[in-house]
Amino acid sequence: MVDRVNSFGVDLAVRLGRLQLPNPIMVASGTFGYAREMEGLVALWRLGAILPKTITPRPRAGNAPWRSIETPAGMLNSIGLDNDGIEAFITHHLPYLSSLAVPIVVSIAGHDYGEFVSMAARLDGLSGVAAIELNISCPNVSGGVDFGTDPAMCRRVVSGVRAACGLPILAKLTPNVTDIARVAQAAAEGGADAISAVNTCLGLAVDWRRRKPLLGNGMGGLSGPAIKPIALRAVYQIARAIKVPVVGIGGIATLDDVMEFLVAGASAVQIGTANFYNPTVTMAILDQLPAAIAELGAVRLADVVGTLEMPPPNPESPTPNP
Numbered sequence: 288m289v290d291r292v293n294s295f296g297v298d299l300a301v302r303l304g305r306l307q308l309p310n311p312i313m314v315a316s317g318t319f320g321y322a323r324e325m326e327g328l329v330a331l332w333r334l335g336a337i338l339p340k341t342i343t344p345r346p347r348a349g350n351a352p353w354r355s356i357e358t359p360a361g362m363l364n365s366i367g368l369d370n371d372g373i374e375a376f377i378t379h380h381l382p383y384l385s386s387l388a389v390p391i392v393v394s395i396a397g398h399d400y401g402e403f404v405s406m407a408a409r410l411d412g413l414s415g416v417a418a419i420e421l422n423i424s425c426p427n428v429s430g431g432v433d434f435g436t437d438p439a440m441c442r443r444v445v446s447g448v449r450a451a452c453g454l455p456i457l458a459k460l461t462p463n464v465t466d467i468a469r470v471a472q473a474a475a476e477g478g479a480d481a482i483s484a485v486n487t488c489l490g491l492a493v494d495w496r497r498r499k500p501l502l503g504n505g506m507g508g509l510s511g512p513a514i515k516p517i518a519l520r521a522v523y524q525i526a527r528a529i530k531v532p533v534v535g536i537g538g539i540a541t542l543d544d545v546m547e548f549l550v551a552g553a554s555a556v557q558i559g560t561a562n563f564y565n566p567t568v569t570m571a572i573l574d575q576l577p578a579a580i581a582e583l584g585a586v587r588l589a590d591v592v593g594t595l596e597m598p599p600p601n602p603e604s605p606t607p608n609p
């Protein structure tokens with residue numbers, strides 16, 4: 288049975304616009320392969336949704352090594368959207384993914400507006416695709432974040448995809464902006480069913496003896512527990528600004544992390560980096576989640592979402608600057 292209703296009588300079901308999930312625990316794109324790699328470790332059918340690695344219109348070889356390194360409380364990666372392209376995905380990965388009876392949210396990245404729209408149209412109506420996530424936030428490809436940093440471009444690409452396909456749309460945003468709520472607002476106006484926040488934070492690791500960056504491509508994306516406070520802040524700001532549901536991503540590794548994101552305003556979460564060092568993390572969290580929701584006196588997951596009580600603004604310091 289899917290993890291929806293349990294011995295605590297807590298209903299874990301989630302609605303993200305037109306996308307219905309049995310529970311809020313998803314795995315983040317790029318951190319779970321195409322799921323087959325994880326089938327011996329994880330009861331895949333228990334997941335709220337699976338997001339396979341982002342696909343692009345054509346195959347991409349990705350960036351030069353090193354592509355990932357460990358950092359304090361996290362990792363820095365510069366994979367560069369290494370993938371075999373949309374047609375290989377449809378032929379080789381989608382049949383397996385759609386056999387899992389788990390919502391599959393296909394992550395897509397185009398180089399320009401037309402590529403996003405044509406990829407969405409290609410996926411529309413394919414069996415096994417529950418929704419698409421627009422990766423408009425990858426820091427590791429040239430021009431990869433334009434749609435996620437410019438509200439007007441974000442609105443245009445989301446509405447173009449919306450017009451081209453009937454699938455629910457998640458817009459995945461970058462934290463590397465001054466005002467993420469403004470970009471989220473634009474995605475909502477474009478017709479996004481949900482906002483996924485956040486992708487990795489742009490970072491740099493240096494080998495000072497060689498006077499070179501450690502990553503082959505120079506800079507990369509920081510992920511893992513190190514970015515959790517940034518992601519929580521982004522989720523809170525977005526959830527307060529718009530009505531469209533938010534999917535929290537960034538440094539989630541424990542039940543407490545999930546609960547923090549829900550209370551801060553996330554309707555669901557994605558777990559990324561933690562899958563690498565604790566592949567069964569999602570199962571442990573699913574086991575513990577109903578009791579934590581019951582502890583807050585709620586019978587539905589939705590009842591705890593966005594219940595964070597912030598202090599009233601200090602008139603001496605009306606902006607959120609510390």
Ligand SMILES: Cc1cc2nc3c(=O)[nH]c(=O)nc-3n(C[C@H](O)[C@H](O)[C@H](O)COP(=O)(O)O)c2cc1C
Nearest residue numbers: 315316317341364422485486510511537538559560
């Ligand atoms: C090795 C690696 C590869 C990633 N590849 C993708 C990707 O293909 N598409 C995408 O949208 N996000 C990608 N991400 C970002 C994650 O999905 C997630 O947004 C980010 O890592 C923050 O979550 P976390 O701290 O739980 O990892 C990648 C992250 C890592 C660490």
